[in-house]
Amino acid sequence: MIDDDELDPLALDPGFADRFERDPRRPACQLYLISPPAIDAGFRDRLAAALDAGPARAFQLRLKGIDDHAIAALAEPIQRLCADREVTFIVNDSVGLAKRLGADGVHLGQDDGDPRDARAMLGPQAQIGVTCHDSRHLAMEAGEAGADYVAFGAFYPTSTKDTRHTPEPSILGWWTTLFEPPCVAIGGITPANAPPLIAAGADFIAVSGAVWNDPQGDAAAMKAFAAVLGH
Ligand SMILES: Cc1ncc(COP(=O)(O)OP(=O)(O)O)c(N)n1
Ligand SMILES: Cc1nc(C(=O)O)sc1CCOP(=O)(O)O
Numbered sequence: 001m002i003d004d005d006e007l008d009p010l011a012l013d014p015g016f017a018d019r020f021e022r023d024p025r026r027p028a029c030q031l032y033l034i035s036p037p038a039i040d041a042g043f044r045d046r047l048a049a050a051l052d053a054g055p056a057r058a059f060q061l062r063l064k065g066i067d068d069h070a071i072a073a074l075a076e077p078i079q080r081l082c083a084d085r086e087v088t089f090i091v092n093d094s095v096g097l098a099k100r101l102g103a104d105g106v107h108l109g110q111d112d113g114d115p116r117d118a119r120a121m122l123g124p125q126a127q128i129g130v131t132c133h134d135s136r137h138l139a140m141e142a143g144e145a146g147a148d149y150v151a152f153g154a155f156y157p158t159s160t161k162d163t164r165h166t167p168e169p170s171i172l173g174w175w176t177t178l179f180e181p182p183c184v185a186i187g188g189i190t191p192a193n194a195p196p197l198i199a200a201g202a203d204f205i206a207v208s209g210a211v212w213n214d215p216q217g218d219a220a221a222m223k224a225f226a227a228v229l230g231h
């Protein structure tokens with residue numbers, strides 16, 4: 001096992017983050033929208049209005065505390081909406097559910113299974129993402145296992161999930177400098193605190209609470225993210 005500190009560009013080269021320049025061939029950073037942890041049947045219209053207000057490249061159905069049958073029933077209209085808008089539809093946690101729904105992909109945490117098994121079940125076109133916390137080692141393992149993106153977080157405090165890892169933004173630039181698959185930044189991201197992560201190299205910012213819990217409303221939040229991302 002490689003010690004993560006041995007891979008830390010800031011330890012090897014303290015000026016790394018200041019000199020980081022995004023490869024112009026990489027697409028600009030985009031929004032990866034994550035559902036609230038609980039939704040009802042009206043969420044489809046709420047999501048449609050949010051997507052009307054500002055673009056998202058991907059949407060993850062991340063529902064907690066209900067079984068796969070209940071998730072499948074809620075998923076169908078949302079999945080159709082995403083297909084109509086060309087928004088990649090990702091299912092959290094469950095390869096079996098992603099397969100059953102014919103989702104565009106699955107997001108796997110470190111305890112949610114091996115990306116190789118997910119690939120075998122979902123096929124070559126599936127988008128498979130892997131949680132890598134603050135670990136360069138986990139990200140390289142995920143890349144070797146065929147992940148289509150790696151996710152680092154939690155960059156900021158969040159009430160959406162109990163988190164134990166806090167990466168430095170420079171992990172994003174380290175990844176994009178060395179590897180082709182996109183990297184996702186997640187955890188407590190708002191329009192106000194997103195710019196340093198975008199500047200550090202994030203290919204996607206993944207956001208839940210800052211959209212669905214914004215006191216100004218979902219549409220205002222989506223517009224604010226669109227402005228920050230230059231859409
Ligand atoms: C894009 C993205 N990144 C990280 C996570 C977290 O996944 P996981 O560690 O499995 O935790 P839960 O989301 O299942 O609570 C994610 N879902 N999406
Ligand atoms: C689902 C999730 N995963 C994280 C990780 O660090 O892997 S942080 C997080 C919560 C994302 O929601 P919000 O934008 O409301 O903070």
Ligand SMILES: [Mg+2]
Pocket residue numbers: 092093107108109112
């Ligand atoms: Mg999970």
